[in-house]
Amino acid sequence: MLTLRPAQERGHAEFGWLSARHSFSFGHYFDPRFTGFSDLLVINDDRIAPGGGFPMHGHRDMEIITWVLEGELEHQDSMGHRARIVPGEVQYMRAGSGVRHSEYNASAQHSLRLLQIWIQPQTLGLSPTYQQIAFSAEELHNRLHCIAAPHPAPRHVTLAQDAYLYAGRFEAGAAWQHTFVAGRCAYLQLARGELLVNGIAMQEGDGLFIEQETRLDLLAEHTAEVLLFDLRHVPQ
Template identity: 50%
Template sequence: MIIRPSAERGRSQLSWLNSQHSFSFGHYYDPHHQGFSHLLVINDDQVAPGGGFAQHGHRDMEIISYVRSGTLAHRDSLGTEEHIRAGEFQLMRAGSGIQHSEFNASQSEPVHFLQIWIKPAQRGLPPSYQQRAFPRQDGLQAIATPDGADGTLQIAQDATLYRWQGERLDYQPQGGRWLYLHLLEGKLAGEAVALRAGDGLLICECEALHLQGQGEALLFDLPAE
């Protein structure tokens, strides 16, 4: 298990944007942090009122946004126009190509969201858009799955994204899987592990994960590479 300390993440700072990068992204490059399995990007973005990302394109990427506070206004070349509110998840499949923009919907309050990129198992898929609000619950809660079961977002990869909150995190992956934990808030600790908000934890071929504390986290179950 390897801890990715919050303070060591890359940073992009503009007049309207404060962003922290768990993996290499844009002008930030770290040869030791260029993704983990098919998970390529976790950006922790805070966008000032009225600010945002103007229309731009993507291909062959599963892009998940999780709004932590505020409201994000989304538009894309599929004709989608949506507001993603605090607590909601969006999954945009870039596939064969999509143009989109993401702006803070408020002129007075910032928006805070995570943007996550996962490499799909197949290139050239038709672009698509999904958005869900998941009622909060203690423990692990599936958010994105390969088959979209039980109302989860359907992701085009052998990967599952969970949201966790509570006081104890217990997870037993199937043999040979890799796990990535991103702690959003609070503290978690286990044998030789102590995590604070913003920290990541990279785990290869874990038989079982047991952590105690309290807060909220995202847990990625990924194929080994």
């Protein structure tokens, strides 16, 4: 069963320096139909003006993933990390027992666009951790590449939840097939471009709820950037 979540129906917040689209309830946006899916709680599509950003603030017991689409993000946290994140890199922060961080557009001239993702951890009160991994253009080209998983490996970040995250960039006409273990569910976020998924047409910003499916057939109608969340089935 595939259910489309059209981009234009997402929540919207406008603060001048920030224009945000919320796939799930967040902040002042609340829709009882969209309060998360399995352990996936937040996908925010944020556009941050030059010099703008979030000052130091705190989180607890959340798996936080950032995927930059355009521009450069400047990060600082209470664990002592200072970093810049650019397209093709995944940033992961386990908030655990508590962490504070700030996020700013590193440029005074160019806008920043990113997807910020929150996943509910399996265990509360874990020690905070930070990971950042850069992927080559070849790793992401015309395929879905695992960038986050619940088991440690050198080429993805390690989540404290039974969840997998795949990312890919497709050129027009490229096709890819993805299979699932029976009993899993998934959510696909089309970050950019146009895509056919099992015959369903998706536009930039659309999401797709995936239940009781064992295979996805992806066909990029134009260049496309895709995130796919492979999740455990949690009765709603």
